[in-house]
Amino acid sequence: EEQLVESGGGLVKPGGSLRLSCAASGFTFSSYSMDWVRQAPGKGLEWVSSISSSTSYIFYADSLKGRFTISRDNVKNILYLQMNSLRAEDTAVYYCARTRTGYHYDAFDIWGQGTMVTVSS
């Protein structure tokens, strides 16, 4: 079964850091572009970042202003999101998602269950 499982969420103080992980299984992870999408409580979906299969292309939402870093380990089949200088407005469920064909610009056909990040003092 093709699956994504996020981990690493939790409660962190403003200004703190957190690293999210997304473990992939059931498919050839190294062949797919991957993305992070977040959803604040009761709100809509917000795209965060994307990384191509070979890491040649990396993009971020402008609103993040260099605070987040996406990376991947194609040997361990894990996608990461390093989040620094966290703010209250970063509070959200963070989902990792796979592009449908592996091509960088495609819809997301597999989603993880999400991991909650709460930024509060």
Add this chain to the structure above:
Amino acid sequence: ETVLTQSPGTLSVSPGGRATLSCRASQSLSSSSLAWYQQKPGQAPRLLIYGASSRATGTPDRFSGSGSGTDFTLTISRLEPEDFAVYFCHHYGTSPRTFGQGTKVESK
């Protein structure tokens, strides 16, 4: 950045009825790079439609997508109880990817 505006915000439909959801883009989308997702409470989004009109694997044929350029539509022809949910459109043809704000389909 391409802004997606969905309407209406909430749609009340009777079971067995028809639902028509709209997604309007602030600029023309290349290659119809528009997808639709369904999200139920406490769950991750689920891909329904990609390429504006192609059903994803497992999407029932009562769901159909149409449109091009700046105007796109998701139609649910005969609403089943499990179809009451929030629906998001998504532009993935460039970065930044963007999502509409969602349309909630509720039971009348």
